[in-house]
Amino acid sequence: MKLIRHLANLGYGSRKDVQKLLRMGVFTDAEGNRLTDNSDVAHEQLLYKGKPLDPAQGMVLMLHKPTGYVCSTKDRGQLVYELLPPRFSERKPALSSVGRLDADTSGLLLFTDDGQYLHKIISPKNHVPKVYEVTLARPIEGHEATIFASGALLLESETTPLKPAEMTQTGEKTARLTLHEGRYHQVRRMFAAVGNHVEALHRSHVGHLGLGTLKAGQWRLLAAAEAEGLLVNG
Numbered sequence: 001m002k003l004i005r006h007l008a009n010l011g012y013g014s015r016k017d018v019q020k021l022l023r024m025g026v027f028t029d030a031e032g033n034r035l036t037d038n039s040d041v042a043h044e045q046l047l048y049k050g051k052p053l054d055p056a057q058g059m060v061l062m063l064h065k066p067t068g069y070v071c072s073t074k075d076r077g078q079l080v081y082e083l084l085p086p087r088f089s090e091r092k093p094a095l096s097s098v099g100r101l102d103a104d105t106s107g108l109l110l111f112t113d114d115g116q117y118l119h120k121i122i123s124p125k126n127h128v129p130k131v132y133e134v135t136l137a138r139p140i141e142g143h144e145a146t147i148f149a150s151g152a153l154l155l156e157s158e159t160t161p162l163k164p165a166e167m168t169q170t171g172e173k174t175a176r177l178t179l180h181e182g183r184y185h186q187v188r189r190m191f192a193a194v195g196n197h198v199e200a201l202h203r204s205h206v207g208h209l210g211l212g213t214l215k216a217g218q219w220r221l222l223a224a225a226e227a228e229g230l231l232v233n234g
Ligand code: URA
Pocket: 100, 101, 102, 103, 105, 184, 185, 186, 187, 188, 189, 201
């Protein structure tokens, strides 16, 4: 791909903007040489204002989503994309979240600009477990884990029962829930189905991946092996 198009696709500006920036010498190779549209330099060797470029297409990142942010590109209110570098919203192909978390839910949210990867990871064949920490309005009664594990729980207005899910009680009103599918408002609706109400919800893990030391509002790129490791069936 020609350099101007590559840089424009990474969100550095329109093709016209990038052409100007190239003439100004803002983009260089590792030796500080100015580049033109025809320069044949590997992405990893390109510098923008002396610093490495944003990742090439095929990136996967995790965000520690705080509550109050919406997983959408155009809803009203605060959008999760505002927590990422503004250039990331200008990339082509676009950066998309891998599934969604409710505005009131915090925790691990993945993003990718790799359509094939997105397709694979959200495919029902790829049963990557998701772990949620749940805070409830009322004490846990004791029968919930058995109901969630049964594979027979039918949520309101649905015709297919939920897959078995594992629940561990962690306190009087707190639980850890591991899901193997992702239906609309699933955790909130599961607890509503057993007569409780979710007051706070946090996703701690997607597959083997946890948030580690990432604070709410922070993000980091995934290493290729981490991203591949989430594809349970390759
Ligand atoms: N289940 C929910 O109810 N909300 C989320 O954000 C994720 C899972």
